[in-house]
Each structure stands twice: as C-alpha cells, then as structure tokens.
Amino acid sequence: MADAYIYDHVRTPRGRGKKDGSLHEVTSNALATGVLENIRDRNELDTTLVDDVVFGCVDPVKEAGGDITRTAVLQAGYDESVPGVQLNRYCSSGLDSVNFAAAKIMAGVDDVAIGGGVESMSRIGIGAAGNAWPMDPSAALPSYFVPQGISADLIATQYGFSRDDVDAYAVESQKRAAKSWEEGRFKNAIAPVKDVNGLTILDHDEHMRPSTDMQSLASLNASFAMMGEMGGFDGVSLQRYPQLEEVNHVHHAGNSSGIVDGSGAVLLGSEKGGKSMGLKPRARIKAFTNIGSEPNIMLTGPVSVTEKLLKQADMKVEDIDLFELNEAFASVVLRFMQAFEIPHDKINVCGGAIAMGHPLGATGAMILGTVLDELERRDQNTALITLCVGAGMGTATIIERV
C-alpha cells in the first residue's frame, strides 16, 4: 500500500457566523474557492496533476448545494480535468475529507488529491439542510434523539464535570488561542479572505474573546436547560441513562464552540505525486478510522475512535506527542482527557473552537493543519486529530512528521 503524505495546508481566518460577521458577505463557494486558489498559488501547483478534490460541508444546500467542491474547483480556475466531491459526516467532515483523499492515494487510485471543507454558517444556517433524525418519529424515538447541547450536558453529568470545570477549560482555550495568534503560530496557515479588488476582508479569527475569565462566564445562563425541559429531552436522556437523577446543564455560548464561517484545504499526495509536484512531504498520514457509538450521549465518540485507532496502529497513548480534539463543547474534551489521563499541556495546545469557532464542514481539515504546524514548531513527531460527531460517531487520524 502506498503512503499518503501531507504537502501543505491552508485555511481562511474564521469569521463570526452572524449577519455582522466579516465573512457574511462572502459566498460559501467563494470561501472554498479562496483556499483552493491559495494552496495552488503558493505551491505553484500544476492543477492538471490533481486527481480529486474532497470537501466536507454539513449543510450543503442553496449556494452550498449541488456539489460545491466541483463548483469551487471550476471557480478557482483549476484545470477542467479536476473533479470534486462533497461529503458529510457532520462535524468531522473536514477530517473525513482528508482521510478520504488519503485513502484514494493509499489505494493507489490517486497520486495527488486535496481534502478540506467549507461552511458559511452565517449564510446557510445550521440545520438548513434538514434532517430526518430529529424529525421523523421512526428515527428519533428508537435512537433516543436529543440535541447536541443536551448530550454535552449529559457527558458533564455522567462523568462529573461541574460548571466550574467546563468554564475553566473555556478560559484556558481563549488564553491559548490569543497567545498563539500573538506568537504568529497560525501565520503560515492563514489565507486571508480578499475581495474582488484584492482588498482584505478578514485576516484573523474574529470570534475570540481573550479577556474571558471565570467571572464573565459565570454570568451566562446555561443554554440547554429550557430545551431539556420544554422539549422533553432531559427526560429522554434519563431514559437512556436511568442511573442519573437529572441532567446538570453546564454549557453555554462561552464554553461551547463558536458559530463561524470558514474554509480549509490540505494538499495530499503519494511519494510519486509529491515528486511530480516538486514538493517535499511535511507529514505522513499514519492511520485513520471511524466509529459509531451510543447516539443519545452522542459526543463520546472521540474516546471510542481513539481506542480503536491506537489498537489499529499498534500504538499507545504515550506515543502521541500532541492531541487535537475539536472543542465542540468543553465536556467533550474533559471527558477525553479523563478517559486517557492526558495532561492538558498535550491537548489543544493552541486553543480551539471554543475560542476560534467551529465552521462545521471545515474544522477537521483546519485542526489537522494547526497541529501539524505545532509539531513542526515544537519539533515533535506524532499527533492524533479527532472530533466528536453528530448522531454518535467519531473520526480520528494519526499523522507523523517525515
């Protein structure tokens, strides 16, 4: 089997996912087009070499509908021979796209491929694509559907994380993100978003609130208490976890991932592909996998998928230098650290989605890039990237520098 290497990666800065967010004026396809142009231009890539482009997008409707990847490939002026495919595994779509591209390379089907993702949450809106899982009683009832916020609070309840625990985690995420920006750790990855005249629309992550402290977070009300009560969802979770007396609602906007717009791309290739591009590989995709897990608690997939992946790669937790777990909710990360006894200074070391935001379809590709840059900066070797996923799934990838 061939090895799949990472040759480069870029991402847009993340714009606040609201009407007043800087990237709201930029179409979804333009966001995707931007990173495709950038990764081509800075590598002087002959796009006729690209065998496929795989982008994740979680609400692929309206301008993000059809096959947004092919739309962006054409819009970016790639050679018409370059195909594109959009895939969706909710929040891990961006990482799954990288894995999908890597898989084709490892299988010997492709020599050069781009993985990535895009989401304009301000323009399309979360959930805009519709979903039978919460809606159709035939699907919702047997699988104990609850919204993710309830699941995040359920994790906190089940594994004993208090409001202070999750808030403290969030404060640290903000600090790390601010420090990383200050030190320019993201400089190489960021492809600023520009307008038609070449004027910069956004060149930094604008969701961050570096001044966040315990006190400011304490003033926020739990976001999902009302939903848990009025929608019956707390009751549903207690049916699945009858050992609990109640769901302790601890999450709010300040300790959950931010809603943002953005796009990211990762350039992959075989050894041969790298030679034809004239690029040096930065890391190897060592292993990746997916799992499904209990859908009511929904967001504990990173634990299960990491167990599976370490076994598959014949590795131990200690073999991993840095972990990157998407900060969908603080409790998700705290549970992961608890399960594997991972010290905080080995995980999400540059901050995460609580500070910088989570553009659903793109995040997986973005955080893979972040941790690769950080491995290089620290001169370490191995990282594991993982995300919790809607409906109780998990995706994880291990990369090692070459």
Add this chain to the structure above:
Amino acid sequence: MKNFTLDIDADGIALINWDMPGKSMNVIDEVVLEEMDDLIKKVACDEAIKGAVITSGKKAFGAGADLTFLQKMMGEYETVKAKDEQKAAQMLFDGAYRLNQSLRTIEAGDKPWVAAINGTALGGCFEITLACHARVMTDAESATVGLPEAKVGLLPGGGGTQRVSRLVNPQDAMQMLLQGKAHRPTKAKQLNLIHEVVPAADLIERSKQLIRDGLKAKAPWDEKGFKAPLNLWSPAGVQMMSAGNGLLRKETYGNYPNAINIMKCVYEGLQLPFDTALKVESRYFAHTLSTPEAKAMVRTLFVNMQELNKGARRPDVGANKVKKIGVIGAGFMGASIAYVSAKVGIDVVLIDRDQDAADKGKAWSEDTLDKAIKRKRSTEEKKAALLDHITTTTDYASLSDCDLIIEAVFEDKGIKKTVTEQTDAATSDNCIFASNTSTIPISELAKASKNAEKFIGIHFFSPVDKMMLVEIIMGDQTGDEALAMAIDYVLAIKKTPIVVNDTRGFYVNRCVMRYLNESWNMLVEGIPVPMIDNVAKAAGMPVGPLTLNDAVAIDLSQKVIKQTIADLGEDAIDPRHVKLVNMMVDDHGRIGKKAGKGFYDYPPKPAKAKLWPELKEMFPQQDAEDVSVQDIKDRFLYTIAMEAARTVEEGVVSDIREADVGAILGFGFAPYTGGPLSFIDKVGLAAFEKRAKELAKQYGDHFKPTKLISEMAKKGETFYGRFGEQLKSAA
C-alpha cells in the same frame, strides 16, 4: 336502511338522520359502514339532491367505532396470521382503508355535505363530520368533539390524524391526537375544528342554509396553495417536531405503538398529497391494530371496563335506586365519600362524634367546589345544590331511612365495632352496612354486626374524588343484596367496581405492596438509587415506587409491617425490609412527603424533589454498567403480575377482568399491557414461567411461579383462554 333515514326537502337538500335502533348511542359497525356507502352513492347519483346534511337522532351525535367490532377484526387478524401473515396484514389494511376511502368520496365529491353536530361526536363519528365540507355544532355546553382513540391504544384512522393536523394549530392538534382531549363547542370553533356554533333548535335549518347559500364542496386541502398550520421544514416546524418527538418519548417511554404511529401519521402525512396521506394513515392504523398493546388496551380499558361499569358482577336481585346514604366518620375519606355521593344527587347524612368534626367534613366539599369555581369547573348553583344534599349530625337516629351506611372511621377494630353496633341499633334490618377499611378483614368486622349477610366492604382509594376504582369486599357471609347495593352505589357515583373476596390487603394493596417491596429489595442490593424510580417508569408505571412510598407515607408501611408481624409472625416479613423501614422512620424521621422528607427531600416549590443523598451512602452502589435495566423492569412487572395471579389462584379475585381493570385504575399498572394478567398472557405462560424462575434464582423466592402458572404453562393455556369463557356479560 336500518340505521339511517334520508329525506329530501323542497330545495333538494337531503337530511340524513342517523338513529341506530335499540341503542342509546350511535356507533360505527359493519352495517353502518355499508349503509353509509349506500347513502354516499345515493347523494352523489340522485340528481334531485343538491347537498346533504347529516345529523343524529340520539342525544349525542355518535360515540365512535364499535370497539367490539374492532376487537373482532383484531381476533380475525390473529387467526389468519397463524396461517398467512401477509394475508392477515392485507386484511387489516383493507379494512382500515375502506373507511378512509368512503369518507374521502364525501369530501372529494361535487355535492356539499354539512355535519349538523347535535351533541357529542367522538372518534370515528367525529371523523365522519370532519370529512364534511362544513360542521355546525349545537351550543349545548355538554357537547364535545374529539378523538379519544389514543386512550385505548388506537389511533384515529378515519382521516383524523390528517384532517386535524391540517385544521388545528400544531400544539393543540398533537394534544388532541395523542391525549384524546375533547373540546366543547366554543373552544372547538376557536380551534378551527368546526365552522359555526348555533342554538340546538336552529341546527338543521342553519346547516341547510349553508348549502342554499352555495357552500363550496371542497375541503381546504383540496384548494390550490393550501398550507397546513405546521410547516414541517421551517425552523419553527423543526423545533416543534423534534420537541414533539422528545416529549412523546419522555411521556410514553416508547411503550405505546399507537402514540408513535399517530406521530408518524402527522409527520409523513403532512408531506403528502391528501389521498396518499390517508393511505399512509391506514397503513399505520392497520399496524396499530396488529400490536398486542392495542389488543390488550381495547380489551381491558374499553370492553372489560364497560362491562364492569354496566354491573357485570351484579347478582340477579332487584335493582336499587340509591337515594340516601349515611357516612360515618367525617375525616378526609368520609368527607370526600360524602362529596362524590352528593355530587350525583344522593342525600348524605354525615356523622361524626361531635358536630364540629361533622361540619368540617362538609366544609371540605365547600372548599373543593370553591376551587373548582375559581377554575371555572363548577358554578355557585351547582355548589349550593351539592351542599344541600349533605346533612351533618352526631345523631345516629338520622340514619334510619338510609339505603346504605358507609363507615370511614379510624382503622381500629374497637372503634369500628362500636360504630357498627350504634348503626345497627338505629337502622332497619334491610339496611346495608359497608366498611371502608383498607387493612382489617371484613369477616372479622362483620362479627360486630347483627346481620353479617348485610355487611360488606367498600374500599375507596385516596383521593376519592379522583380515583375511579372502588374495591368491593365480600366477607364470608356477605349476601347478594349487600353486593347488589354496593355495586349499584358505586355505579351511581360513576366509578368502576371490582368485587374481591376477603384477604389481607384485598387485591389492589396486595399488588402495591409487592411493588414497594421490590423497590426496597433494590435499595438494599445497592441498585443505583435513581434507577429504581426511573426504570419503574420506563416499565410503564405512572409513579416510581420510592415516590409512591413517600406519598402514601413510610410510617404507614411501618404500621402495616408491624400489624402483619403481630398477626402472622416474624417470618411473614423480609427482615431487610423491617430494618430499612425502621431506619427511615425511627432513626431519621423520614416518614414521607407529608413531612417533607422520605426517600426524597421535598424542598418548597418550585424546587423539585430530590433523592435523599444519604441513601447511596447507606447502601454501597453497584456500577450502573453492571445493572441490567431489563431485569429491573421485569422485577417490577413480574412481582406484581405474580401477585395478581396468586389472587386468582386463591379465589380472592374471581373475575380476571377485575384483576386487569383494577390494577390499571387502582395504581396505574403499565396500561399498555392491559393489566397484569394480560401481561402474563402476552409474554406467554411458558415464557413467563421460565423468566420467573430465572428471577427467583437471582432475586428471591417471591418470583417462584405459582402452581397455577406452572400448570397453565404446561398446558399451553392463557388467562383469557382458560377463564375468559365463563365471564359474565352485564345484563
């Protein structure tokens, strides 16, 4: 035509009058369906007819489907299914779809139909009116319209799920469909269920006028551009539907296939053209009929309950019109017995040892009615009339012309003996004397009576005004007249009687004790405390055992334990139970909700009750991962079902319908099962016996199958198979 008449007036308007001979209520049965088809054809084809008004010759418009007819359909399904599953399913679907198709011919035809709803229209009968192009309803406040199918395990399969969800706002529509909520005329109009409310006298004329005025023969959903009140894929629709699913699971624990099917009909139906939507509804209706839950619920909650409510257990002696009763003891029980009796126009003499106490008992009725008036549930006139029926006194001589005396004094044999003797001295030999004891054997109390034949137990449940069940207890010597009087009285106050023979705890409380005992076992075993109530509810019980125990009071449990030990000896009670209850009551003063602390802490509202944290310290908690939820569910259902079977075996319960109806009305035993004996039948005797043996091995001898269960398992019998034949129908 047997059930309908059709008269065409000078304007060419056909008046169809539905009046089933020999019945007090119109219901939909096979013949009605056939005749309806003929009527629809006649209206469609007769050129002289311009439009039709359908009304009823009874006080009500109609009660719905004849459920015995549906029961027959379900029976046939089982028979055919044994040979050919596909054919059986097709049969059910065809049967279900037929009504939808005929009603759709009314709606999609080119002549206008108006339903003149002259009184209550429920279920299928209301669905007939929903297929008409206009609905005019009487303004009589006693009349309601609604779809109660959900309550007996069914779904509205005559287009109800589709038409209501297209007429009414989503929240009210779901409530109507899932909870069977019925509405009075004004509210029905507000909800868009009916078009006009008029005085009864104008009903037909107004209905005809609508046709003369050119009523369009088109349903709103057959108009171009129709939009249902619930736009499923809008943000509001998504929120409504997903929360609807959440609440549905929260409230039903997924135990009621009919409720889930109703939700599916709405979700899928709203995304379809109307004709296809009706077909989908019929698919789910047929599926619902094929479920054991529907079969069990229709049998217990409709057919059998109706039989008992008609006095199926009444001996064949002259009917009593209960005009006047005496209630002795004006405490909470006595006061509320007086209330429910006076409410139906029975004169009540309410006696207590001093006048103040007696007056206080009557004041309870006044308070209750004042609260009802505040909530617009009663009026000053009704209150005055009710209070007029209650006379308070200390004088036993006032009892001389009572038909029935009910004693509700303190649970003490001595006091009860004195009361019995005083009553005997003041009343005639024909007067029936009933004790409302819940703990003392009737035969023992009857010893104080001058005539044990006229002595009986009438055991009310608290709160009397809410609980629909009354247990009638036969002493060794109780005679037919006493039983007939007790049944006539219970029926008069509109409650459901079950008749049981004398035993400690009678029927209902024996079952309830098993339920509580099992929760005590689990506490002691270290089952994670929240699992006990949570899983009991998941098994279908309305209230968890620890919550129930707090409500009835733990010190009461202690008293019952002490009395049982005094009467039967130490071995009669599990020593772990004695220890647990004594610890709660004596060491910690946690006697229950009345003290604000029992197994739960009860902080002032609106704070919620929370489990007493010490409980999990006292009993080392097992790891939840290692505890089988299925075992907990089975333990609760099996221990109660086994007790119910024991009461049948011992002859305490002699009519199996009463065991099922009594358990559901008395303490809410998992209604989807149709009651404990239906539950055993559904599991199958052999499987039940096998599982009970497993539970006995792991959790105690009280799960050991009884002799009768083992015998029936061996012979391949069921309770309704073995005992069903001999059941008596109401006269």
